[in-house]
Amino acid sequence: MARKNKPAAAIGLAVIALLGLLGLVALPVSDWWWFSIAIAGAAWLIYTVATSMGSAAPVATAARTSAAAGAAKPASVGPSTMRPGPSVKRPAAVRAPLEGFGPGMWIPQGQAVSVADVTIPGGLLYFGTSLKTHNGSIDPCLIDPSKEVAARGDYTARDLGSWPSYSNISPMARRAYLNWLAGGRSDPAANVGYVYLFFYGLERRALIDITNEPESRNDWPIIIKEVWRLLGIYGGKSPAFSASASQLLNWLLVCERPSKIYKNPVPPFPKTSELPLYIRFALGNAVVDGVPIPDHLALAWAKLDPDVHLRTPAIRCADKFDTLFMSHYSKAHGFGMTVRQNRTTLKSSYRAASPGFHGLSEFKLNFGELPDISVMTAPRQKIINIVDAVTKELEPYSRAIGRNPEDYDSLEGLLHLPANLWPESARSLPAQVGEEFLVAPFEELLACLEVTTPFTSDRGPALTRVLQALNLGMAPEVVNGSDVPDGKAPIVLFAMPPGEQIAAASPNFQAGLLSLQLGVAAAHANGSFGDAEITHLSSQIHAWTQLNANHQRRLMAYLRLLIDVPVSLESLKAKLSQLDAASKEFLAAVMSSLLQVGSTPTPEESKMLEKIYEALAVQSKPDPARISGLRRDTSKVSALLATIFSEEEPPPVVRAPVEPEYEAPEPEPGLLGLDAEHTSVARMLLSRSRWRRDELHDVVTDLDIRLDGALERLNNASFSKYGMRFTEGDDPIDVSPMVRQKIEGNASS
Incomplete structure (x- = not known):
């Protein structure tokens, strides 16, 4: 640059010399002195200016050269600033060029960048001072380090307009965005506009860079994983972002046309205004391969098709809806529904969220002759029929947990469910019990029924009904107000004939139970309880004709329990001691009438009666005539036994008041109120902007x-x-x- 300025200086001096010569000719001699001084000063000024321009030029050149060199080295991307030479003074409004910030470039995963004193980890964004869109504007996703950044910014504030661009948002918004990125892009309180700014870069990397950088396809798995993560955090907050993220995921997952995709689990796409491309592709893939539509794919179709309306039970009880749907689907279609290949072929176009795509031709995917069966109404109607049947079955359970949400996994809720939705561990209990008895800790029974909350006596009736639904009974029974077995305490399960109800505890049953408890307790106390006593008591129970079959089964279960856990004789005596002498004699007569089968007691019966009389502190044996009369005085027997078996009633359980169940109004039958056929046409048209x-x-x-x-x-x-x-x-x-x-x-x- 200095050589180029020397000719200019010479020309300037030549002009000054010519003017001086003309002045000397024209001016009088007296003015020559002052004119010569003026000409010399002008010549000196021209020379000085030309020389200073030549010396400043190399500094600017160095700055540009350094910036260009930095842009060519991706590893040097970072916030370093260049210091100009001391002889250069720039106006305050002009920013010094930044070394290393040339054309915008993609920062890969795991690489950090810094700007405005903020370090952004993780990569997956564009960084630099220039990144053009197809129409020459700056891409909105580009983080330009030359832009002003405020000292503070709140990414939860709503200070972003529509179609935000990093270059155009306010300095405070830039600070907020950088803070959100620095925090790991994970704060659910962030304004979704900042999420979109980041998402724009993922769209560009996935769809535009692939044209000139085939290796950018290697970033697709990383982008897919990141979009799923963002969808999990922000999808529920913004339906629009949910739709945009879902569209990009669908596009990337099927654009390479994977084979037999219908065998894979369906990703958890959100429900949007159209059936996900992934599902439409998988359905067509199955039809072309001539295989039935598997149950997991049919379920995803049911849950994500905008024209299949899910009512409250399907939403409130989603996991149980899924299980019941697949059960109904298998019953209706065996290994799956078979669908004929239709003429409509699958096509798709991508509608980008980023304004950087505006004006571009649509990104289109064609799948050859792969059919799009989602336009057909008959297969969808079969899905709808199953959804309606499942929803109807779930309505009682849905209403129950709508009133009492805590019943979702409780015994009370279980009673409202279809049997095939009960836990497998519960449904297998009858097979484990068989025709005999099953002795197990109480906590194992609760685990089989998936009871996870503390068990109290007020839940005893529900437990009885659940076991009854499984054709099982339990000893000891847990009734409202009774003692609840400890977790490790044994219980006995026994089989009941299908449909048999648990019989109410009659006076004869209570007398028999008390007789068993007294007899076993006394025998244990005397050290004379063994197989002979067990055999005798078993035969006695079956010989007690005053008891029905249900009572006999229950007493046999109690006998089995008493073998392992006998009732303490002291505890029984403590209960009986509250009775007066007349009541004790009366009770002794009742048990004698039950235990003595014949007119005269057998030696074994006499032995047991003696133990009972001893426990009751009754001195003489009851008169046989009185025994016969007692068999007819059931009301007196009931009153007496009630005083022994009654427990103090606990205070009633008060449930917290809940809001009445809200059932969402039924949606209109189809899109815009159209029938199924015209709704299918509308959905197809909406998938692209031009046809x-x-x-x-x-x-x-x-x-x-x-x-x-x-x-x-x-x-x-x-x-x-x-x-x-x-x-x-x-x-x-x-x-x-x-x-x-x-x-x-x-x-x-």
């Missing part, structure tokens, strides 16, 4: 309707609801973006 007329021919042929008539109905329905047409034009046919936006908003709300 050729011939592309829709197969769709209407599959549905057996006319295209012009279908478009007229769609436009009339749209105008009635939104005041605007659904489509414009005859060929091509353009779908109204405003109508699409309203429909997607309604589906997400």
Whole structure:
């Protein structure tokens, strides 16, 4: 640059010399002195300016060269600033160029960058001072380190407009965005606009860079994982972001056309205004392969098709709905529903969230002859029929937990469920019990029934009903107000004939139970309880004709329990000591009438009666005539036994008041109130912004309707609801973006 300025200085001096010569000729001699001084000063000024320009130029060149060199080295990306030479003074409004910040570049996962004293870990973003879109504007996702950043910023505030761009948002918003990125992009309180700014970069990397950088495809698994993570945090907060994230995931998961995708578990896509492309591809893949639609894919179709309406039970009891749906589906279709191949082929176009894509042609995916069976109404109706049947079965359970949410996994809730939704461990209990008895700790029974909350006596009746539904009984019984067995304490389960109800505890049953307890307790106390006593008591129970079969089974279970856990004789005597002498004699007579089967007692009966008399402190044996009369005086027997077996009633359990169950109103039958066929046409049209007329021919042929008539109905329905047409034009046919936006908003709300 100094050499280029020397000719300019020479020309300037030559001009000054010529002017001086002319002045000397024209001016009088007296003025020559002052004129010569002026000419010399002008020449000196020209030379000084030219020289200073030559010396400053190399500094600016060095700055530009250094910046270019830094841009060529990805590893040098970072916030270093260049210090200009001391002779250079720039106006305060002009920023010094930043070394290393050339064209925007993708920062890979795991690499950190810093800007405005904020370190951003993790990568997966664009960084630099220039990243053009197709129309020459700066891509909104680019983090430009030359932009002003405020000292503070709140990423929970709503200070972002529509279509945010890092270059155009305020300095405070930039600080907020950088803080959100530095925090790991995980704070659920963040304004979703900042999430979109980051998401724009993922869209660009996945869909635009692939054109010139085939290796960018290696980032797809990382991008997919990150979008799933963001969807889990922010999808519920923003239906619009949920739809955008779901669309990108669907696109990346199927664009390589994986084979036999119908065998894989369906990812947890959110429900949006259209059936996910992944599911449509998997359904078509199954049809082409000639295999039935598997149950897990049918379930995903049922839950994610916007034209399959899930009512409150299916939403409130989602896990139980899933299990019951698959059971019904298997019963109705065996290994799966078989669907014929239709004429409509699967196509898809991507509607980007980033404004950096505006004006670009649509990204389209064609899948050859792969059919799109989601446009067919018959298969969907079969899915709807199963959904309705399952929902009806779940209604009692849904209402129960709507009133008492704590009953979701309780015994009370279990009683409202279909048997095939009971825990497998509970359903297997009858097989474990068999025809005999099953002795187990009480806590194991509760574990089999998946009871996770503390068990109190007020839940005893529910436990009895649950066991009865399994054709089982239990000893000891837990009734409201009775003692609850400790977790390690043994209980005895026994089989009951199907349909048999637990008989109420009659006086004879209570007398028999007390006799067993007294007899076993006394025998244990005397050290004379063994197999002979057990055999005798068993035969006695079966010989007590005053008891029905249900009572006899229960007493046999109690006998089995008493073998392991005999009742303390002292505790029984303490209860009986509260009776007066007349009542004790009366009770002795009652038990004698039960235990003595014949007219005269056998030696074994006499031995047991003696133990009972001893426990009751009765001196003489009851008169046989009195025994005969007692068998008819059941009311007196009941009153006496009630004083022995009664327990202090606990205070009633007061449940917290709950709001009455709210059932969501039934949605309209189809999109815009249309029937199933025209709803299918509308859904297909919404998947793209423009269609050729011939592309829709197969769709209407599959549905057996006319295209012009279908478009007229769609436009009339749209105008009635939104005041605007659904489509414009005859060929091509353009779908109204405003109508699409309203429909997607309604589906997400």
